[in-house]
Amino acid sequence: MKTKHLVTYNFITIHQDATVREVLQSFLDYRQDIACVVEEKKLIGIVTKYSLYRWLLDHANLEANIIHCIKRDVVTLLEEESVYYAKDLLVKENIGHAVVLNKYEDVVGIISKSELIKGFISERQNLVNRLQTLMNNLQESVLSVDTHLHVTSYNTSALTILHKTKSELTGQPITQTFPQIAANLRAVIRTKEIIKHKRLSIGDNTLIASFIPLKEWDTITGAMVVLKDITDFEYIADELETTKKLENMLDNALEVAYDGVVMIDNERNITKANKEFLSLIGISNSSSILGTSIDTVAPELTNHKHTIHSEKIVGELITIQGKKAILTQTPIYQDEQQVGTIIKLISKQLDVWKDLLSHLEKLEHELTYYKESFTAMGQHAGPFAHIVSKSSSMEELKQKALIAARSFSNILITGKSGTGKELIADGIHSASGRTGKFIKINCAAIPEELLESEIFGYSDGAFTGAKKGGKPGKFELAHEGTLFLDEIGDMPMTLQAKLLRILQEKEFERVGGTETIKVDTRIIAATNQDPAKLIAEGTFREDLYYRINVIQLHIPPLSERQEDIQLLCDHFIKKFNTKTNRDVIGISQEHLEKLLDYEWPGNVRQLENVLERAYHFSTSKWIDPEHIVLEKSRDPEASDTHKPPNERLDREKKLQETEKNMLIQALKNAGGNRTKAAKLLGMSRSSFYNKLKKYEVKEATQFM
Incomplete structure (x- = not known):
């Protein structure tokens, strides 16, 4: 603390020509005992009450000049000096006051012993308070x-x-x-x-x-x-001891492991490796590779088609040091943050895995069963809850699909690629109450020479390479369930005839077999092509079309239900977040306009692909607009929405005319017998009558 913090700045200043009366009056007014005699701010001396009292006793003249009462030998202090120095000076000089000067030696105030004492008491209290605060914290x-x-x-x-x-x-x-x-x-x-x-x-x-x-x-x-x-420290010490024991157990487990195991950190540096891994890469001492990049030690892992460290890999076949090995990789997480990766390599006795691979087909069937069970458990949310939409056209379609599901008729689902035909078919099966499985087959994805055996199965020895004991086809697997024939428009004509017979007679024989197998299988077919055009071109049977087209459901393209786009965006981003442990919020309304203005020839599937690409390249919490890449449609007729409204109406009108002509032709061939005509078209009698009513085919003269 400095002198200036305790100085009294409200002090009495007088000139040398002041009278005794004036000075006494100032003492009374200011209630002070000392006055500074100043000339242009410079100190001349001081006058005290006691010096005036002594002079008055001798002279008794109040109007006399105070010049004879001035004490010129005055003790002074600088305002920047320490209060401890001021205290020592006042004690040494045995005085009660000192005049305080600034650095220019101008008079700025008076300091007294009492003010020093108050200052020391205040400082002591502040010190006590600080010490108490320190103790309490x-x-x-x-x-x-x-x-x-x-x-x-x-x-x-x-x-x-x-x-x-x-x-x-x-x-x-x-x-x-x-x-x-x-x-x-x-x-x-x-x-x-x-x-x-x-x-x-x-x-x-x-x-x-x-x-x-x-x-x-x-x-x-x-x-x-x-x-x-130290209670917490003891707990931490116990945890550290437990961690050390677990690490020792891990080291021992790795050493006795039959497989090669290596662990890496986030910088891809090796943190642990067991003997089998060292043997696989031809190194004898683990200390020589600890802290070394996995890219240097085992470049085959880096050159693998998957990116090491960033994803989970299960059962990928690779070659390392000229040896075949099966790679399994799992990221290691702590507090939801990835801290490393553990890689396992199986290189010994790979032939043992052959037995496992032979069970894959059985496991696939079991997986289908569990999937259906899981779907059944979630029926309280509705069989079409997995279809994300809020547009009126899609909600109307779901209602129609629910009604169709509860019927026994075959269903044809039409719509452009990527609109979700398989999702609708899956929902129909879930709502149908049928106890069998939902089996699907893509007629366009399987070579023509294999498609027949896939659909109908084959018997033992039916052809070279046939599985011993034969193999059931999709029809058998879907007994009392649903068979979904996707892209049925690409089915070869020879198979169409056999499929038509099965639909009529509910029985068939396996390829190369003689035993007749009876099935109760409901057919849901789907195509992204124009059935009328296929029939006109002679690539699709007219009678089969009427067999599968008892109930037709058309899925509108994404361009006709723009209100679903934002809902789908939110759904896909949540799906990506779950897979990657990221927390992307979504796509802003401003950039959503870019998606709403697009025609989406690839429909929902294209939207998901566009968002998935943008999701991986975006680095912020929002999808970056520069990463949303929208291709121009290479096929101007890829979607009906690209055509003028009049052209779309013309196509619908032509389709209806073709269907009406088929009805009339069947009636002509049946001589007007409606029951026979319905049978010729592979339709139920009620469906045939409904279509006659729809197209107003009433009089026999129209076809006789």
């Missing part, structure tokens, strides 16, 4: 006692750790509440020696205590204890 607990072991002071932490209130501690003997602490405090007071790092237990807490004697003028006045709670 210490993590350690501090408590002091007098020589009779009565508590004299403590900090906030002591109240917490001792589970006491202020009234329970202040002035109370510590011997009654904490005898283990009291015994050590008594020993410190007696021996005057510090006791360090004493281990104590209070309640459930483990403490380290230090006991210190307190002295004043070399006399013991009490003692102090400092307590440190």
